[in-house]
Amino acid sequence: MKKYLRWGAIAAAATVTSLLLASCGASAPTGTSSKSVKSIKVVIAQYSKDQTPKFWNAFKATYEKQTGITLNLQIIDWNNIDQQSSTMVQSGDVPDILNENAYATYAANGLLYNSDQVLPAATKADIIPAFVKSGTYKGKFYGMPDLSSARALFYNTGLFSKAGITAAPTTWDEFVADAKKVTALGGGNVGYAQPLGPEEAQAEFAIWLFNNGGDFKANGQWTLNSPANVATLKFMKSLSVDDHVTQNNPGHTNRTDGAFSLFEQGKAGMVVGFSPLQGALDTQFKGVKYAIAPMPSGNAAPAQTYGVTDYLMSFKKAGNEAAVKAFYKLYYSPSEINTWIKAEGFLPVTTSGLKLFSSNPALKVYLDTLPNIHLTPTDDPEWDKIALTIKQNIGLAVGKTGDPQKFLDDLQAQAVAGK
Amino acid sequence: MDIVTPGQVAARGRSRRHRRSPGTARIGEALLWLGPALILILGVVIYPAITLVATSFNRYSIIGLRLGPAGFQNYLNFLTSPDLGQVVWNTVVWVALVVALTILISLALAQFLSKEFFGRRFVRWAVIVPWASALVISSQLFRLMFDYYHGIINQLLTSVGIIHTPIDWLGDSRYIMPSMIAVGVFVSIPFTAYLFVAGLNAIPTDVYEAARIDGSSAWSTYRLITLPLLRPAILIGVVLNMIYVFNSFPINWILNGSNPGFGNDTLITYMYKLAFKSAQHDVGESAAAGIFNVLIILIAVGIYLRFVNWRQGDKA
Numbered sequence: 246m247k248k249y250l251r252w253g254a255i256a257a258a259a260t261v262t263s264l265l266l267a268s269c270g271a272s273a274p275t276g277t278s279s280k281s282v283k284s285i286k287v288v289i290a291q292y293s294k295d296q297t298p299k300f301w302n303a304f305k306a307t308y309e310k311q312t313g314i315t316l317n318l319q320i321i322d323w324n325n326i327d328q329q330s331s332t333m334v335q336s337g338d339v340p341d342i343l344n345e346n347a348y349a350t351y352a353a354n355g356l357l358y359n360s361d362q363v364l365p366a367a368t369k370a371d372i373i374p375a376f377v378k379s380g381t382y383k384g385k386f387y388g389m390p391d392l393s394s395a396r397a398l399f400y401n402t403g404l405f406s407k408a409g410i411t412a413a414p415t416t417w418d419e420f421v422a423d424a425k426k427v428t429a430l431g432g433g434n435v436g437y438a439q440p441l442g443p444e445e446a447q448a449e450f451a452i453w454l455f456n457n458g459g460d461f462k463a464n465g466q467w468t469l470n471s472p473a474n475v476a477t478l479k480f481m482k483s484l485s486v487d488d489h490v491t492q493n494n495p496g497h498t499n500r501t502d503g504a505f506s507l508f509e510q511g512k513a514g515m516v517v518g519f520s521p522l523q524g525a526l527d528t529q530f531k532g533v534k535y536a537i538a539p540m541p542s543g544n545a546a547p548a549q550t551y552g553v554t555d556y557l558m559s560f561k562k563a564g565n566e567a568a569v570k571a572f573y574k575l576y577y578s579p580s581e582i583n584t585w586i587k588a589e590g591f592l593p594v595t596t597s598g599l600k601l602f603s604s605n606p607a608l609k610v611y612l613d614t615l616p617n618i619h620l621t622p623t624d625d626p627e628w629d630k631i632a633l634t635i636k637q638n639i640g641l642a643v644g645k646t647g648d649p650q651k652f653l654d655d656l657q658a659q660a661v662a663g664k
Numbered sequence: 665m666d667i668v669t670p671g672q673v674a675a676r677g678r679s680r681r682h683r684r685s686p687g688t689a690r691i692g693e694a695l696l697w698l699g700p701a702l703i704l705i706l707g708v709v710i711y712p713a714i715t716l717v718a719t720s721f722n723r724y725s726i727i728g729l730r731l732g733p734a735g736f737q738n739y740l741n742f743l744t745s746p747d748l749g750q751v752v753w754n755t756v757v758w759v760a761l762v763v764a765l766t767i768l769i770s771l772a773l774a775q776f777l778s779k780e781f782f783g784r785r786f787v788r789w790a791v792i793v794p795w796a797s798a799l800v801i802s803s804q805l806f807r808l809m810f811d812y813y814h815g816i817i818n819q820l821l822t823s824v825g826i827i828h829t830p831i832d833w834l835g836d837s838r839y840i841m842p843s844m845i846a847v848g849v850f851v852s853i854p855f856t857a858y859l860f861v862a863g864l865n866a867i868p869t870d871v872y873e874a875a876r877i878d879g880s881s882a883w884s885t886y887r888l889i890t891l892p893l894l895r896p897a898i899l900i901g902v903v904l905n906m907i908y909v910f911n912s913f914p915i916n917w918i919l920n921g922s923n924p925g926f927g928n929d930t931l932i933t934y935m936y937k938l939a940f941k942s943a944q945h946d947v948g949e950s951a952a953a954g955i956f957n958v959l960i961i962l963i964a965v966g967i968y969l970r971f972v973n974w975r976q977g978d979k980a
Contacts, residue, residue, distance in 0.1 A: 328940045331728035335719075335947060350727045433813065442922040443941070493812050497835035499922040507813070629726055634943040640924025659943065 282565045284315035285341035285572065288333070290326050290555065292392075293521075296588040304581060312571045339560045341569055348380065348388035348556045349626040358559045359385035363570045368577045371595045376554055379620045388556040388623065389573065390594040392586045395552045395611040395618060396452050398541065399518040399526075401427075401511060403534045404434060408514070413538035417457075417480065420515075420541040424490035427514030436490035438513035439481070440504035441643055442497055447621065447635040449500075451551050452517055453477050455619045458546035461631070462622045467660040469631070470653035473544070478642060478649035480543065486645055496640030496647070509533060519553075520611065524590040537610050550611070552618035554594060631660050719951035726945035738952035741944070747926040747934070755910070755930040757841060759964075762848040762909045766856050767901055769849065771894075774860030795854035803918035806847045810834050810919070834919055840928045844919050848909060856901045863897030864890070899972060903965055910961045931957050 287305075291297045298320055305316045319340070321329050326345060333339050339356065351357050360369050364386070369377070372390065380388030400413055408426035424436025440449055454460070457480075459473035468474070485491040492498060492507055505522055507513040509530040516522075517540070526533055539548050557576065559569040576582055583598050592611055593599050599615060602608055622628045634656060642652035695702075723734040742748070777788055794802060809816050810833035818830040833843045867890065875885045891898075916933045926934055926942075935957060939950030 331726075331940065331945075331947065333728070335724065335728035335730065350725055354725050354727060354729045356727075356729065441924070443924055444922070446924075493830075494832050494835040497832070497923050503922060510814075512813070630943045630945065633941065633945060637937075637942055638925055641927075 280564045282314065282341075282562070282568055284317055285565055285568045286317045286319065287342040287572070288319045288321060288326070288330065288340040289344045290346075291320050291322050292589045292591070296585070300585040300588060304575070304585075307581075308572065308575055311575065312568065314568045314571070316572075339562070341562060341565050342557055342559050342572055344391060344555060344557050346553075346555045347623060347629045347632075348558045349382050349624055350629050351558055351560075352382040352385075352387040353626040356560050357387045358561055358566070358569060359387050360389070361385070363559055363566060364389065364573050365570070368573060371577065371597055373594055373596060373599065373616060373618075375552075375616060375618050375620065376594050379554060379623050380556065382624050382626075388558055390554040391557045391576075392582075392589065392591040393552055393554040393594050393615070393618070394519045394521070394591050395550050395615060396448065396517050396519050396540075397550070397610055398515055398538045399508060399522065399535050400515045400538065401508065401513065401533060402536050403511065404430065404514045413536065414541045415539075416541050416545075417543040421484070421488055421490065424484070424514060425488065428490045434512055434514065435492045435507065436514045437484060438498075438504035438507045438516040439484060439491040439495035440498050440500035441481070441495045441640045442499040442503065443636045443640065444499035444501065445636070446639045447632045448551070448553065449517060450478070450481070450635060450639060451621055452540060453481055453543075455549040455551050456540045456546055457543035461628070462625065467627075467631075467657055469660055470650070470657040473546075475650050475653055477543065478639075478653060482643040482647060482649055485643065494644075496643045508535075520590045520592065520608070523607065539610070539614075549619045550614035550617065552592075552615070552620050554620065554623075627660055627663055631656060634659060716951050716954050719948055720955055722948050724946060724948045728947055734948055738946070738948040739956075741946075741949050742938070742952045742956065747929075750927055751929050751931055751934045754841065754928060755932075758845065758848065758916075758930050759906060759910050761845050762852060763902060763905045765845070765849045766852040766905055766909075767898065770853055770856035770860050770901070771898075773853065773857045774864055777857065777861050778864045791857055792854050794851050799851060799912070799914040800918065802851055803847065803914045806843075806915075807834065807918055807921075810843055835923065837927060840920060840923065844915055844928075847915050847919065848912065851915070852905055852909065856905060859897050859901050860894065863894045867893045899969075902968065906965055906968065907961055910957075910964070931960065 287301075289297065289301050301318055301320060305318050308314070308316050330340075330343055330345060334356070343351075348357065352359075369386065376390040376393065377386055380386050380390060382388070398413060404427050405411075405423070408423070408430055410423050410426055414420040414423045420437075427434055427436040440446065451461070454474050454477040457473050457477045459471055459477055460468060462468060463471075485495050492504070492513070498504055504513070504516050505518070505525075508516040508518070508522070509525060511530075511533045518537070523537070526535060539550070542548055557573075559565075559572070577595065579595075579597050579601065582595065583593065583601055586593055586598065587602075592608065592615060593602050599612060603612055621632065638652065641647050642649050720738050721734055721736075723731045723737070725731055773791065777784065777791065808814070812818065812830055812832045812835065815830075815833070817833065818827075821827045822830060831839060833839045871889055871893070872885065875889055880888070910930075911932055912930075913932050913936070916928070916930050917936070920928045920933065926937065929937065931953070935950050935953040938944055938953055939947045
C-alpha cells in the first residue's frame, strides 16, 4: 500500500512540475540586441565521412581567422539530422546556421533570417535563379542553397550490348523494351532497379512524373492526383507487377543499399542515379561499364531534369546578424563553395560555379540542364509533410495490391486539407 | 516476562542514537551520501519523464517548435490513428512469441549447459557471444544475411534444395514478422539461458537424490522438482524479457527499415516514426504514444505477475 502512495506522490509531483515546465516551454528566439555574439553554432549535414569534416574544419579555421568569431561546428549524419534539429528547436537551443533538406516550415514559423538581412547582394545575384526560386517563401529568400544534384538515367553498357541494345531509351516504350531485353539475359540481371522504399522514394516518383508532363503543383495549386501523375504511378507499378523488369519488390527497396548496390554489382541494366553514384562507380566499382543519358520521356513530354538542393538557413538570434552575414559571404566565395562541391561530387548552385565546373566533361550531362532544373515544391511548408507521406507510403501503392489512384487521391486530400 | 526480541534491541539502539544526534545533521549527512545517486535519478529518470508528460500536452510544428498547449489532442490523435490497431497487434505478437520461444529454448539450453560434457566451456562462450555484441550490429548482420539477392540464408536454402526461388525475408509481409522474431529470440537467449543455468545450479542435489530413491521418472522429476524450484528464475526471466522485448528498437528498426507504411511496426518504432518519419512528424503525439507505451508495459507486467501469484495461491 505504501508503495502505491509513494508512486502517487511522485506522479502528482511530476504532473505539477510538468505543467510548470509546459508553461515556459521553448519559444521562438527573437530580439535585436545590439551586442554582437562572440561565437556561432553551425550544424552541417554529413554528405560523406571524409570530405565533409575536412572541408568544414578548414572553413572553420578561415572563418575564425577572418572574423575573430568562434565557429562551433557540429556535423550530423543525414539519418539523424532531422531528429536532432527538431530536438534543438524543441529545447529552444537552435543553431545559428543549419544545413538541412527543407526550410519552408522554419521560415513559416518565423525563425529564419531572409536574404535581405544576411546575404550580400552580389552573392544573391550569383545564385542560379532556379535555386533562388526554390528558396523563396512568401516573396522572401530564406533557403540559401549549399549545393545541388541532378538525376539522370545510368545504364550498364556491358549488359546493354549483351542484350543487343545500342542506345539509351528515349521514350517509355523503348525503356520497357530495353528493360525486358536485359531481364531476359537471366543470371539474376534486372532491367531496372527501382527504389520505392521509404529512404528517398519521393525523388524516384518526381523524376518519372516530371518526364511525363506531371508536377506536384501547378499555378500555386496542388495537382498531386492529376491524370499525368496517376498515369505515371500506374506505369511505375506496372514495371514490377506486369512487366517484371525490376528487382524483387521495389516498394520495399531503398536506394542506397538496394537499387544502387544492384547497379554497382553490375546486376541492373538501368537506375536513376546522380553524381555521387558516378563517383562510387569510378573509384570502387570499376568493373561496371556504364553511361549516362537523359531520362526517357513518357507521352512525348519535353525532357526534364529533376534536381535536388539542400539549404543553409540561418536562425534569428540576438546579435548574430553580422556573424551570419560573414558566414554566408565566406561560404559563397568561389574558393570555398566550389572546393566543397567538387570534393563531394555534387553540382554548383552559383553562376560562377557553373562556369568553373563546365570544364569537366563528366559533368556536362548535368550542367547543361542545371539552369532549367526542375525542383520539388520545397518553398511550400506543406510539401515537407507531403514528401514524408510519399516516402512512407508510396511503396504500398506500387505493390501487387496497391492502388495508385487512391494513394494519389489521399495525398491530394492531405495537401488540400493542410494537415 | 522479560524477553527482549532482537528487533526491540535494535529499535532501542536506534532511538538512543537518534536522541544523541540532532536530526538536521543526519539529513545533511544522508543527502551527502545519497546525493550522487539522487542527482543521477533526477537527471536520467525523473526529468525526462516530466519532459515527456509536458511534451504530450503541447502542440508542435513539424520542425519541433512549440505552438501552444494541446490539451488531450495528442492523445486523441494517437488513439484514433488508423494504423494503431495493426501496430498493437504486431506488438502483442512480437512480445508474446519472442518471450515464449526465448523461455522454452533457454530452458532446454540451460538444462544442457548445466551438464558436464567435453567442450562445455566452448559452448557456454558460444551462447554468450550474441549478448556481448551490440544489438545494432547484430541486426545489421542479420539484415545482410536475410538479403534477397546476396543473403547467405537464401543461398544456403537454395543450394540445399529446400527452396527453389529466394524468399524475400524482409520484404514479403508473410516473412517479415517471423524473421524479426527469430532475431529477437536469438539475441534474448543468452541472458535468459544464463539466468536459468544459475537457477539450476541453486537447486540442491539432495532433492534429486530423494526423487531418484522414490523412483521418479526423468520427466516427472523435471516437471515436479526442477520446474517448481526454477520458478523464481522463470518469473524474472519472463518479466525482464517482456520489458526488454517490448522496448526493443534496433531489431525492428533495422530489419523493417526498407518497408513502406506501418504494417510491421511495433509500438516503439511506431512512436519514433510518429515523431520523425511520418507525415505527422509530431513530437507531441509521439510523446503521448510514449506515455501509453509505459502504461501498457506496466499493465502487461502487472497482469502477468497477478496471474502467476494466483496460480501459486491455488496450489498452496
